[in-house]
Amino acid sequence: MEEEEEEGRQVWSWGAGTEGQLATGNLQDELFPSNVSHYFSLPISHIACGGAHAIALTRDGKVMTWGRGKSGQLGHGNWENSAHPKHVKFLENFVICNAAAGWNHSGFVSDTGLLFTCGDGSFGQLGHGDYNSQCFPVEVKFFGSRHVLKISCGMRHSLVLLKDYARAPATNSYSAVDGHLYTWGRGFNRAKHNQVPQLLSTSLKFSQVSLGWNHALLLTDLGEVFMLGGNHHGKLSGSESAPMEQGRPLNCATCDKTHEANTVPSMQRVAALEGINVVQVATGSEHSAIVSESGVVMTWGWGEHGQLGLGNTCDQTIPQVVHLDRGQLRCRKVEVYCGSGFTFVSNTALNANTSDLSLPS
Structure with missing residues (x-):
């Protein structure tokens, strides 16, 4: 059953795409949903969409990013855009369980409660105690030994949820x-x-x-x-x-x-x-x-x-x-993610004879 679910996961994107944020490889807007499942090398569990970039978490805790990268928000160690999802090599030794995309910055949380951020830091949104930008994920040392559960990235600020449910201030x-x-x-x-x-x-x-x-x-x-x-x-x-x-x-x-x-x-x-x-x-x-x-x-x-x-x-x-072209598959779970001017949808689908959930055409 698990293999069927992973094989059946599909991903669609549409909307603004001139900076590669749709993961289609084409630098243009798309008015209809495009199936981009084949651009992801591993089954994904979550997508986060920002101003013009996106983040995908795989089921085994790896990270892929794509889209606008001119502020370093993709975490690839450069300041370049990417029209296809690429693995974030700087996080390969960690299991990432949560991620968020802001306007031009990104945040990543490991299963051990560590927080990493990259991208535009000109408003202090990276949490490193300065206003510098970073092109690869850097650990936020401020929280010390406290366990970070989740991060949320806004246009120019960030917010985290700690394991003891204390909240960092937002504006x-x-x-x-x-x-x-x-x-x-x-x-x-x-x-x-x-x-x-x-x-x-x-x-x-x-x-x-x-x-x-x-x-x-x-x-x-x-x-x-x-x-x-x-x-x-x-x-x-x-x-x-x-x-x-x-x-x-x-x-x-x-x-x-x-x-x-x-x-x-x-x-x-x-x-x-x-x-x-x-x-x-x-x-x-x-x-x-x-x-x-x-x-x-x-x-x-x-x-x-x-x-x-x-x-x-x-x-x-x-x-x-x-209207999404789901082929002959029926969906078990559908999730939608919105960026500034673009949208992603993913689902976990099973063969029709293994699910009793039907969808309108």
Whole structure:
């Protein structure tokens, strides 16, 4: 069974591709999904997409990167782009279990809790105590013997989750804790900026949060999708406003005072997804994607580079189905990953007679 799963894993990409970020070998945008499975030498378990580069983790903890590398973010020891996935040789002696791609930097976490970063460091986002860029992964010594579990890379900052669940500070973030959502940083839709985390007061419980430039997608524990912001390319038509109370302030860890609540952006339910049980949400800079329980991928928002996978460059205000050529295989698990203006999808597929999960054509 394991061999069938690995052989059946497929990978598609589409959208902006002029810097090699689609792993097709062609430096051009792709309006339809392209199957790029054959460019990966080993079965992959996870993909992280950044500004114009991407990272893939293999099932045995190896790392491949491709796309824009002019800031050193690919970790290959040079400042060059790569149109095909290449192994990161500097990490071959480690088992990498988590990775993230920012605008021009990358982060890698080993199974022993070590953190490595490379790429643009001009804003201190690499965590090495300076503003230097690195073209190969360098261990972040700041955490000492503490065990890093995960890293998340933003446009010019990074955030890590430690094994003892302490969190490094970030400047513009959304976080779901025990089903509750906290927001801080720059406000959407003219909402005030929050210097202190604010609890989004709602009876809904959230299981996933994904943050774009001007919007955030929220997935509830019931499989419903809501959106914060989105008055740019990600604006929805036919959306429903959800009632919310004012954001509740938290005690400030810096001055030990309680701050007044700031105005929070309105939250909208994605009405077009009513009746669809969603299991994953993802956001690019200004486009969105979801995966349904039955493995269907849907996209909407900014479409200038074909990142919606619909065969055109139009923006979409209603989620649209992306048609993937799965051949004769049926899918067990589908995952979608969004970069700034491009999208990847991977799945683990089994022969039709070994799975009872069917997908629409």
